[in-house]
Amino acid sequence: MTATGANSLRNGPDEQGRFGLYGGRFVAETLMPLILDLEKAYRAAQADPEFQAQIKHLATHYVGRPSPLYFAERLTEQLGGAKVYFKREELNHTGSHKINNTLGQILLAKRMGKTRIIAETGAGQHGVATATVCAKFDLPCVVFMGATDVERQYPNVLRMKMLGAEVRPVTAGAGTLKDAMNEALRDWVTNVETTYYLIGTAAGPHPYPEMVRNFQSVIGEEIKAQMQAETGKLPDAVVACVGGGSNAIGTFHAFLDDPSVKLYGAEAGGHGIEVENGHAASMTGGRPGVLHGNRTYLLQNADGQILEGHSISAGLDYPGVGPEHSYLHDTKRVTYAPITDKEALDAFQLCTRLEGIIPALESAHGLAHLMKVAPTMSTDETIVLCLSGRGDKDVESVGRYLGMNS
Template identity: 75%
Template sequence: MENVSQGQRNSYRTGPNEHGFFGQFGGRFVAETLMPLILDLEQAYEDAKADPEFHAALKHLMTQYGGRPSPLYFAERLTEHLGGAKIYFKRDELNHTGSHKINNCLGQILLARRMGKTRIIAETGAGQHGVAVATVCARFGLPCEIYMGKTDVERQKPNMVRMHLLGAKVNAVTSGAMTLKDAMNEALRDWVANVHDTYYLIGTAAGPHPYPEIVRDFQSVIGEETRQQMMDVEGRLPDSLVACIGGGSNAIGLFHPFLDDKDIKIYGVEAGGHGIDQHNGHAASMSGGAPGVLHGNRTYLLQDAEGQIMEGHSISAGLDYPGVGPEHSWLRDSGRVEYVPITDTEALDAFQLCSKLEGIIPALEPSHALAWVCKLAPKLAKDHLLVMNLCGRGDKDVFAVADHLGMDI
């Protein structure tokens, strides 16, 4: 496994290599029609990275429009309740549009404009990315079409309404399992047919190179702020980090700036659904899948012995994706990050606990991270500093949760 850390074995932060690989994971496995575009995008991103004006414009938007920096909040009552580690929430649910997704969208919309693209498409699962895309498209006056699985349209009604209000066209996808993977298939099909003017704004740190790198870089603001804020508040770096993983964009954003701080324990929390021993009953591609190639990259996938992709299941529409960003697959195999599954029930319990103890209704996605914190924190010393990425708020989930809990409203 030549690659990333060639000659720099002391760093986990140098990937991907020039072909887009993190070890054996990643790459550019796309149809030929898309190859020239992917290569153009790579070049445009390299140019943007080297342009101080691009960074200045992005910083301005992140601050004035996105609401950054997000606070690093000491969750005092939760800490007391669990009786162990000192728990901090990175409050990315306070961003404009209600999740970390806006960080990436602001970056990519500037990139799309640099490239002269006049139409934006995107996929969405829970609808958080769809809302963020619709938002930046409204802000910059660009037409936008969002692909969303029909199953997700039904369980994420509020986000559906938001996208419509923002002026986006939402296409309910009825192929396959009608969830996120199928939405991504349809977005790719749209892109192939509209390559001349269309920018595909991928929402997670997956897809063909350079997307995993682009999304990670735009999300790394989460980890960079956390570093600074922790130094300001505690005078030292945290001892452990926890984030949930669907495709893994919020997690890689928090983790990446800390990967070379070897004493920091890092946990990625996957959607264990009904349990990872249940056939096709979970969405934990790293805990219960195998390497394969889908949507432009090689990564851990939920698949059967024939290499057919499985649908997966999670209570959270944002986590039930059968793949995961390739950098996570590499961090798993290299042992730098520990990936653990959390079940639907555990996530629901954590959702309620956070609402009642901290007065914060979290999204179901970070509720998975929180459930792992609930398991982990009591075993840790009181001076152990733990940061969890509270990457989205739960407004979109309240009806679904009420349903699960049998609440009569």
């Protein structure tokens, strides 16, 4: 909970876990007592200076924070508009922003006396970050991953296994992130006494969206301080990709009450927003519903059945989004726009060739949106991209798309 004014956009959620209409605790009774315990444990941890100090210490020495803010000079020249900066979350230990959250939650799980960790993963970045902290803190770890994703993100599957995690492929549905989350929830409801569910995105039942946001908010706070040091002012625009939306909410949260900073979220436009079930842009192409413990924008049919969606990026291939994004979409504080598979692939290649940085396909969606916005801005303005993950995991599948494998 943040001490801000009554009209602040940073006050959410309320005591019921709502961000306006969105959020809540839509879970089976079996899980309800645990979720209430989790909230209590999290509040106690938040107030405990030792817990905060532990996170700070590990962030510095284990993760490598603060992550650098990098001026992307050649990309800036190429786009011919605002100065482009990358927030280098891909340089964190494990290669993405996901570790910010898994470190916080594993410490919480330890405080709660839980002896087994489960997680869902799409691109495998959260799975790797979870398997990593489970290795470090000596806890058994089971990661649920859609069978389709196991195939397209195989390097991350190997990393998880080497770190000692058990990876359970999920074949239900399209075998992507939604199905992995269903299966994780089924495991949790079965092993509720011993098991901590380490959710990787800012979604799910309260208090997860708030908790994950808070663990990720370090991204935006560092950007703010680094831009002040670099340019003496706030950035004019900030961009992040949005699947469930944990890197985006962590990037945006520090700027919500700074109206001069324009905020952009890039959703997965897949084959195009007009292609039915061919994208994963839940806010641009969906409507509010209830799934996985929260009310939020969802891709669904007229009868309330959830659609699978599609994205070239396994990390964005999810039919929902964190509830706080739904709220920021309705209030128009953040502009969310779809980026197609093709636009993301183009941005992926441009970044690799111009800056020598191979971005994750997820982050490439954010970059593609930045490439649309930056040229419309003046050269004395600045725009920051949260480069949320590195693309090592994607080189095989991108190579296949580009015909490099033959």
